Amino acid sequence: MKKILIVGGGMGGTILANNLARRLTNELKTGKVRITMLSASEKHMYQPGLLYLAVGKITPDELYRDQASLLEPGIEFFVDPVEEFKLDNNQVKTKSGKTFDYDYMAIATGSRMFPEGIPGMVEGAETFYTEDTALKMFKRLQSFEGGKVVITVGVPHKCPMAPLEITFMLHDYFKDRGLADKVQLHYTYPIGRVHSLENVAKWAAPEMDKLGIKYDTFFNIKEVDAKNKILRSEEGVDLKYDLLITIPSHKGMEVVEKNGLGQNGWIPTNRTKLNMEGRDNVFILGDTTNIPISKAGSTAHFEADTLGENLAAIVKMGMPVREYDGKVFCFIECGKDRATYAMFDYKNPPDPKAPTKAVHWFKMAYNKLYWISARGLL
Ligand SMILES: Cc1cc2nc3c(=O)[nH]c(=O)nc-3n(C[C@H](O)[C@H](O)[C@H](O)COP(=O)(O)OP(=O)(O)OC[C@H]3O[C@@H](n4cnc5c(N)ncnc54)[C@H](O)[C@@H]3O)c2cc1C
The missing domain is CATH 3.50.50.60 (FAD/NAD(P)-binding domain)
Structure with missing residues (x-):
């Protein structure tokens, strides 16, 4: 056997x-x-x-x-x-x-997020990578009445699109609460563009511009000064915040x-x-x-x-029959009930298209269909 x-x-x-x-x-x-x-x-x-x-x-x-x-x-x-x-x-x-x-x-x-790796992050930042932290973040959002919301990203982390998605979703969230004029969203990313995948970055930066979302690139998180509400980068930038949301770097x-x-x-x-x-x-x-x-x-x-x-x-x-080609498919929620997707493999980079409502509703359907997918039937 x-x-x-x-x-x-x-x-x-x-x-x-x-x-x-x-x-x-x-x-x-x-x-x-x-x-x-x-x-x-x-x-x-x-x-x-x-x-x-x-x-x-x-x-x-x-x-x-x-x-x-x-x-x-x-x-x-x-x-x-x-x-x-x-x-x-x-x-x-x-x-x-x-x-x-x-x-x-x-x-x-x-894998697991590792916020403990950054001084002050556990006390100073909200995240949503576990049930408890996502619930805590929602409670914090509900009591937030305006100010600067910084979304900061550590690498590596699971779900490549989550930083962009949460930023666009927060834009919607505050708009729905009638706070669009009172909230400034500010996104940071560790390398010289807003996403690790070049074509995704090329697509996402103008989307952020359109929505008035500011961003800083080459921003590697050094520490969170929770008392004074300052996020510091390895590059020497200090960013004041009223609410800090993070996608922390991960470990296995x-x-x-x-x-x-x-x-x-x-x-x-x-x-x-x-x-x-x-x-x-x-x-x-x-x-x-x-x-x-x-x-x-x-x-x-x-x-x-x-x-x-x-x-x-x-x-x-007695022998294998095929090789993994590096295929990945990710939906990208873009806010306003719109989404797009990125599909790529080792040889072909992604090429995200303009977001549509159809892709958003497909993603919403996939959220239910996942249970069929987990059984390997989709
Ligand atoms: C907020 C968020 C949004 C995401 N959005 C997307 C998305 O839109 N699209 C997408 O493709 N991916 C998304 N992901 C990422 C996706 O969920 C993970 O990449 C995926 O679950 C990884 O699958 P896995 O089997 O490697 O690990 P997991 O699904 O995390 O499973 C790990 C399993 O290992 C078990 N385990 C742990 N330790 C042990 C041990 N010692 N012995 C035995 N078992 C153990 C755990 O109980 C668990 O069952 C998202 C993730 C998060 C957190």
């Missing part, structure tokens, strides 16, 4: 497990294969929904489903996070003290760092084969790879499609 172990029950792990279960239905039935998933939570969160939670457009319960309900029959699922990776023995040890063996393992443990999960699998929790990963460098039976997908592409759910999804096909082929005929 071949044992496939999937560590992480988020976007990447779930889509991979379901993809494999469908490709290996017969092998699962006849006991030739076992697929086991270990995760840290019995709930599955639709993280893109946090953006809408932060501006009061949805309620927290809409973010969640039971993880077990999303998995194809035949997949073993345990809420028992991995604490130790013993790669030389093809084993992991979990929090409950159990040991799981594998022939093939896929790691998709995701602590368990990855603790086990020495990768610096800052990013695991060295082959960009097309998706195996962990130096290991041919360990595969990495989603945010936790060190591949220099967007950390997005769609990245995890397309990687899971590739890995599902390859792992099933390895089980059935």
Whole structure:
């Protein structure tokens, strides 16, 4: 029997497990294969929904489903996070003290924001990358009556479009509350343009100009002086704010760092084969790879499609059949019920078009369809 172990029950792990279960239905039935998933939570969160939670457009319960309900029959699922990776023995040890063996393992443990890395940020800034912080941010927004709102970005972070989206959504939020004239939005970005993807930056800067949103580039966050409400950059700029909103820089999960699998929790990963460098039976997908592409759910999804096909082929005929081409697809909410999208891969850069209402409504539909997508059916 071949044992496939999937560590992480988020976007990447779930889509991979379901993809494999469908490709290996017969092998699962006849006991030739076992697929086991270990995760840290019995709930599955639709993280893109946090953006809408932060501006009061949805309620927290809409973010969640039971993880077990999303998995194809035949997949073993345990809420028992991995604490130790013993790669030389093809084993992991979990929090409950159990040991799981594998022939093939896929790691998709995701990433976490790390505001603690910047002095004063936890006390001084609002963010929306977890349920608690998104709710706190919404409460703060509701009591805000005007002034300068600074949106500041650290890298790397998951969801490449979130900084732009929250800025445009805040513009709408304040307009809807009749505060457009009393609020000045000011966006900062660490490199010499407003987004890491050049064509997205070329498209977004004029959109910001149109809406009267100011921006500073080459702004790397150094510290937040929460008492005096000043955001300081490594480049020596001091920015006064009345409300500070941040997309903090991210790290991979602590368990990855603790086990020495990768610096800052990013695991060295082959960009097309998706195996962990130096290991041919360990595969990495989603945010936790060190591949220099967007950390997005769609990245995890397309990687899971590739890995599902390859792992099933390895089980059935001993070799993989395709390579990951770096494909990513991201919607970009632009405010005023408009959105656009960016689609790109290793060879082709994105080319976002003018935003439309149709794309916005497609994104709203996708927010519901996600649960079908997580099952790998879309
Ligand atoms: C505000 C926000 C907006 C976003 N918007 C978009 C968007 O519009 N489009 C888009 O494509 N992406 C978006 N994303 C990014 C997207 O959600 C992530 O990139 C995606 O979830 C990554 O998938 P993953 O499988 O790598 O990790 P995750 O989905 O985070 O899953 C990680 C899993 O690992 C589990 N885990 C953690 N530690 C352990 C352990 N020790 N053992 C076992 N399991 C463990 C967790 O419980 C979880 O189930 C957004 C994210 C945020 C926060």
